[in-house]
Amino acid sequence: MRNLVTLAAGCFLTASAWGEPTAEPVLSDGNILARVDDRIITFPQLNSTAVVGLSTPALGTPERRTVILTLLDKAISVNLLYLDAVGKGKLEDPNFKRELQEYADGMLAGLYRRHYLKADSAVSEVDIAEYVKKHFAKDTELDDKMRPLVEAKVKKAKYLVRKQGLRKHLHAGTKVMIHTKHLEIEDDGIRSDEQVIAEYDGNVMTWGESKKYLTTLNNSIDINRRLKTLNGLIDNYLLAKKGREAGLDRDPGFQSALAEFSVTRLVNQHRSALAQAMQPTEQEVRDYFTEHQGRITFNEHRKLQMVVLKDEKTALDIMEKLGKGELTIYQAALNHSIDPRAKQTLGDFGWVEEGSGFPALDELAFTLEIGELGGPVETPAGWHIIRVTDRRVSKYTDINDPDTRQQTRRLLLKERLNDYVVELRKREYPVVVYEENLNRLLQEEAQWITAKSREMEQHPERAKLILDEMKALVE
Structure with a gap:
């Protein structure tokens, strides 16, 4: 059904x-x-x-x-x-289309780089013979142990040659012009976003579309680093172009990854826009806190070690031995506790929230200092001796506190977004x-x-x- x-x-x-x-x-x-x-x-x-x-x-x-x-x-x-x-037509949003293009170019650039560097990696007998002649003594015979090592050396040498020639390969037949005078760091504050800073392969690159890459901390103190980054951006475009020319954009793995990115990025952008439009007023945040304080506030938590005894006399006797150091709380839990879990936990009770346990035990646990031994105190479960080993302080208790307001705003926005999605299901799709x-x-x-x-x-x-x-x- x-x-x-x-x-x-x-x-x-x-x-x-x-x-x-x-x-x-x-x-x-x-x-x-x-x-x-x-x-x-x-x-x-x-x-x-x-x-x-x-x-x-x-x-x-x-x-x-x-x-x-x-x-x-x-x-x-x-x-x-x-x-x-x-x-709502978000697929045509310029920011989304630009990010999708950047992602596709980045992937294709990486695919083509690997494709190019591996293209001439096959090692022939002639390659091996030439390497042996150049690096070994005359009349050296290549045995089964040496051959794989030589093949690896030849393959690495071929790889390095291809790597060193990659940039020349990319720029062959392509005119690249970088306007260094428009990259001076001291002019960053007055430079127009429309200023052309580079021309390549019939395209122009403006300051506005590239400044997020060129104004990082390192690139804002050294123009040579800025130039290196700019050349890298241009090389990335040329690599992606070569990748498309080689048909790498038809690779199923590429298409699948691009489709996944498209969905994820579009959804994230749409959620951000929705959240921005749903921003509550300060009064709405305060009203939401008042109505949902129990869900927002994080009460103090204490981590406890505990021994549960059957009667007060036994509890007082164990407490005295613990105080004198004649017994550890682990030994007491293992040998004397009536808690059925004690042999496995050795008295480690875990975290408890203030106000969540038996009133008498809760009062004791939240008045002790860390490391302090307390009890015995009686509950319907028996007589308890406890030690506090750690503490998590309460938070989000006062709406006038900035962290509390931020947490409350976050939960209110999450609820509004959830309601929006539910309405989509009911009315649209x-x-x-x-x-x-x-x-x-x-x-x-x-x-x-x-x-x-x-x-x-x-x-x-x-x-x-x-x-x-x-x-x-x-x-």
Whole structure:
């Protein structure tokens, strides 16, 4: 049965296509998890996606299902924002088009550089013979041990020759003129953005389009570094041009990476523009803090070591021994605590939030100094002796504090963006989730991991190979 999932607008810090356009839903494809209008989201896409703040749980665990659902919600949100941006004509935004062009040129420049440097890397028998003649004694015979070393030396020499000749190759037949007088550092403050600073291959480069690269700290104190950077920008353009001439822009890997960048960058730009338009007033921030203070404020936390005893007499006896140094709190937890987890934790209780525990215990824990021993104090669980080992102070408690206002504003904006995405789903773009596919695929994944675990037990000599195979599934 098809169900709609709750959408969660989040901050995406990964480059992923998150969905592919298709004219009609391909329901025969069992990997499809959702459709957002004409875009589809598949199980392999989610498996290959990483999001900051989300770790990858072990295969076959309930936690993994939760993470996959979270990723699916985020993927749906990304696709909704992408469609909204496209519908609002953001693909034609000059800033977006420029960034897309810069990204494509950068990729093609790197691809062509590698393509060119490897083009003449084959080592022939003549190359080997010439190298031996030049670097070895006369009549030296090349054995099987020496041959690979010589081949590597020849290949490296060829690489260096190609590398040294790369710039000459790029500039062959291309006129490049740099107007050094328009690059003087002392004129940066008065130079017009329209000022032409370089001409190459029929193009002109203006100060406005290049100054973000030329006014870095290093380039603002040394004109030679500025010139080197400018030459690098021109070389990058020429490399990209050569890459297109060589057909490298038709490479599937390039096209896929460019498509992923296009979606991610467009969504991020659109989110930023939406957030700017949704900026709340100071009064709205204060009102939101008043209404949601419990969610915004971070109460003080204490990290505790704890021993729980069955009665007051035992607790007082243990407390006395701890005070005299006759017993450590770890020994007390291991040998005397009635907490069923004590043998595993040795009394390390972890972090507790102020106001979240038994009142008597809470009062004691948040009055002790770090390192101080306290108790015993009685709760329904027994008699407690505790030591505070660390502290996290409370924050976001006062709306007049700048950090609190910033945190409150951030949460309010996040809520507004989330509401905007939900409205897109309701009113603009249909969202369908194929829950039966998700359940089946997660079940198949769990069955696969069970079979692989059994295989490792039966063939321990293949354990590393199997583990690598399992690891590759979630990376």
